[in-house]
Amino acid sequence: MTDTSTVTRTGLTGEEAERRLRDGQGNAQPAGSGRSLWQILAANVFTHFNAIVFAGFGVLLALGRWQDALFGIPALFNTVIGVVQEYNAKRTLDQLAVLNAPTARVLRDGVEHEIPPAQVVLGDALVLRTGDQITADARVIEDHGAGSAAFDVDESLLTGESDPIRKHSGDELLSGASVVAGSALAEVTRVGAESYAAKLTVEARKFSLVQSELRGSINRLLRWISWALVPLILIVASGQMRAHGGWADAIASGEWVEAVVGAVAAVIAMVPLGLVLITSIAFAVSGVKLAQDQVLIQELPAVEGLARVDVLCLDKTGTLTTGEMAFEGVHPIAEVPGWQGVLGRLGTAPDANATARHLAGAFGEHAAPRVIEAVPFDSARKWSALFTEGDAAARGGTWVFGAAEFVLRTPVSASARDAIERAGALSEQGLRTLLLAYTALPLPGGEDPALPEGLEPVALVTFREQARGDAAQTLQYFADQGVGVRVISGDDPRTVAAVARHVGLADARPIDARTLPEGLDELAEVMETGRVFGRVTPQQKRAMVHALQRRGHVVAMTGDGVNDALAIKDADLGIAMDTATAATKAVARVVLLDGRFDRMPGVVAEGRRVIANIERVSMLFLTKTTYAIAIGVIFGLLAWAFPFLPRQLSITDGLTIGIPAFFLALLPNAARYRSGFLKRSLSFAIPAGLIVTAGLIELHLIARSLGTFTTMQLQSANTLVLAGIALWVLAVLARPVHPFRIAVVAAMYAGLGLVWMIPITRDFFQVTWLPEPLLWLVCGIVAVGIILVEILRAWHLRNVVGRDQGRPVRSS
Structure with a gap:
């Protein structure tokens, strides 16, 4: 450590400072959150989930079936959103710094220099004055304050202690604190990553994402599905090739293209691609709404x-609290003429501190005495004083205002002892309590202000931190x-x-x-x-x-x-x-x-709306995932041709899930949060998906006995069965009944009808009108499916939702 006397006189030499900077003893702050842009891209792009989705996307593009590759768009959006969110968090953390002082003032070769904080080195002599931020940990070596010119430091941003701290020679100074009174010379003892502020910054910069039950549950579900897709792909691919005559015949006849398209359709249908996208949109809309409320x-x-x-x-x-003190009340002890005017004078004085200024409102209208001598408040002494001239309305003498135990250092009178006890009792209530005392004697002379003899308590004045x-x-x-x-x-x-x-x-x-x-x-x-x-x-x-x-x-x-x-x-x-x-x-x-602290209930309400609506929307997506997996496995094992083209699934996805989910996710919802989001969603979605699967299997088995139908007719019938039952799942989840929700569901039914009525959409999606026997079969299966969905809803409300309503609000 540098010799104190040398530092006091001249500081470091310029040559020594440069050498220490080269040797790594400078005050450069640690940078970076430890996660590069490449790492963020790799974590979000190169995933098992994306590999399967984009592989299917690439296969269909290679086969020239771009109409069936539309599922790649939401998958791309999901990846982009993840990268952007994580990169924005990284940028915020990288910009984080406790120290924001533009320059530091150091003594080198006996001359003051202003330099960037990063160029402060170990052993430097910091020249600190009122208003400066301390740029590195240091030790006071020369306190320039004396008497009323104390050296006070505000460490509230670092330690939470709201009162300024009086510092003396030898005391430690923390980087990031601010000088609020006086001046000093201090020797730098710790720099850079070793300083107090830097250690706080490093800890705060460590990367982490906010804990989200929605995001965590959805990501966990996606991991389950992505790992399950590996065996499912083999089952589906083998089943589709066998459905088209076997591997050799399918390759020889060119039917392998349809088999591959069917396999991709089956696999991609299992992935709830839009769920992440809809969740992100719901969060984003809520973010915009809350931003409008500051x-x-x-x-x-x-x-x-x-x-x-x-x-x-x-x-x-x-x-x-607002951080400000407010006058709470006065508790008179002895009647000394003019004490109200003295308090008013203390509150209106130009050099009144923040606490004393609050006296102006209560006592500022009282006649102020003529002041002969004044001693300003000092945080070390804990008191201020006025020596006033007497008149007909006020008694002349010395008035001291400060902490009772400092003003009445030797309480010999009963009133003095009583005042200290009362002040202690008021302080126990959390009030800042100050005492006004009086004596007819003048202030003692001398370089350092001292208290006169014979002080007697006049009144206790209490202040309270101003609550918001x-x-x-x-x-x-x-x-x-x-x-x-x-x-x-x-x-x-x-x-x-x-x-x-x-x-x-x-x-x-x-x-x-x-x-x-x-x-x-x-x-x-x-x-x-x-x-x-x-x-x-x-x-x-x-x-x-x-x-x-x-x-x-x-x-x-x-x-x-x-x-x-x-x-x-x-x-x-x-x-x-x-x-x-x-x-x-x-x-x-x-x-x-x-x-405004009262903004937080609004954030609660917005969060509840998002959670409740995403839970409702997730049931739609997970219903689809369930029937997609069930259909893929069953049709693959039985070597049945997959009953849809990917573009036909786009019809059902858009009308039963994608479009209505967007509206449902943004509707008002005041349901109170309950843990168990994923369990409740799956307890409805899995049975609902199996109902849809049963309807499609029933259609496949019965249609054979009704006659011979073309592939397009059978695919159209399957699309209608799927859409008919899935739209009723939507209608059930959109309850309770509301005009807007009714309009959304009705619009989806109308959209399904328009696909069949408009020739260009009918040709694009390769659907057709059904012959009468097949149409009646479809209607019957959909009707049975609707009844089963209603039974499922009643069971779910009674046995799952009803049970969870009694669960305490706690994370899952």
Whole structure:
């Protein structure tokens, strides 16, 4: 470490600073989230799922059957959306930085220089003045403040402690903190990746995607399907070749082309291609809607996050409070003429601090005394003083205003002891309590301000942190929804508890985080019952989130300081206020742009709408996946020709799933979130898909006994059976009945009719009118299918949905 006396006089030499910079002892910040663009592309493009889909797409294009290759478009969109979302998250994380100071001021060769923060080196002498941000960890070696010119540092963004900290020679300074009063010379002790701010930044930059039950369940389902496709492809391909006379005959006759097209149609029909796309569209539309309400969604699946949350962790300052103090009340102790005017003068003085200024509203109209001498407030002394001239309305003498235990250092009178006890009791309520005391003696002379003898208490003045006007109503909303609230702050536990009680939080018993256990299991025990925590470090906030998650909770974390960033990032849903630092906003999934806490119920409602609607839409897609797999396996094993062309499946996909799913996913829906999305969806979709499969098998078996029909007639009949039953599945899932939903379902039936009525669409999709025997058979099968779907709906509502309605709101 550099010699202190040398640093004080001249700092490093320019040559020494350059050498240390070359040797890697500079203050360059670590960059990058550890995930390159190529890695993102590889993770989203080169998947088992995409390999199967695009292989089928390429085969059909190679065979000149582009009309049957339309399924490749949504698959391409799915891949593009995944890459864009992940790359945007990477860019946000790469831009994350705790330090935003444009320059640093250092002493080199005895001369001050302003340099970029990255060029600060180990051992440099930082010249710090009011308003500067500390660019590297350092140690105070020369405090230029004395008396009223104290050296105070604001570490609230790093530690959560809202009050400025007085620093003396030898004290440590953390990078990212700001100087709010005085000046100093400090020796740099840690730079770059070793500094406090850089370590926070590195942790926050670690890449992760928001936890989404919808996305997780859908991805899990797609993995199941993609692995199942390998044996299914072999079954379907073998069955189709045998259906066209066997491998040798099919190749010799050219029928292998139709066999391949049928095999591709069967396989691609098994994949719910549009489900990911519709989910992404629903998230995107919700993101736009919330942005209009000043809520920025930085990762689209975060829309659903708050709907699943069952524990909400709140930072006090900036979330429950505005960060400003408000005058709460005055508690007179002794009647000394003119004390109101003194308080008014303290509140209206040009150099009044933020707390004293709040006295102006209550006492500013009282006649102010003539001031002979004034001592400004100092965070080290904890008091300010006025020596006033007396008149007919006010008594002259010395008035001291500050913390009771500092003003009455030696309470010899009963009133002094009583004042300190009362101040302590008020502080226990979380109020910032200051004492106004009086003595007829003047202020003592000398270089450093000192208190006069004989001070007697006159009044206790209390201040309360100003709660956000929307905080109480919003907390009540979450209480009604069964969401637990934990208030976590770096401030005094008593102050935090008082604010929590003020906004209506029940059981606001303060817990000092310095007494908390380090083990996650033990910490989780405390977190289950505790509601209010003070003196919490950034690492403890993060540990609290992990402890709650270990107990199965879905955790949201709000905040605005860098000290909140790690916890916000690791929470299931991180929410940053408008006043948050750039680092905190970068890792948050949701940013309240106007800082209105009451926006969060709207995010809950939007998340519920998305979850409920996607669950409904997923049943449509999974019904299709079920009957596609069942048809492929059964027709393949029995060597029956696949009953559709890929383009004919495009009719049913578009009318029974794709188009209506888009509208259903965007409709209002206030259903409360319940875990088990995938289980509920599959419990309806699998039986529904088997009903469709049974109808197609019945058609295949009975049609043979009714006569000889062309391939186009049979394919048209199969398309109508599939569409007729699947459209009723749509009608069932669109309930409860609503005019718009009725219109959507009716439009799909009309669209099916138009395909047959318009010659150009009839030719493109290769469908035709059915002979009467085949038409009646189709109608009968569809009617039976509709009855079975209605029975399934009643069973599902009673035995699945009804049972889950009693399940607690908890992640699955």
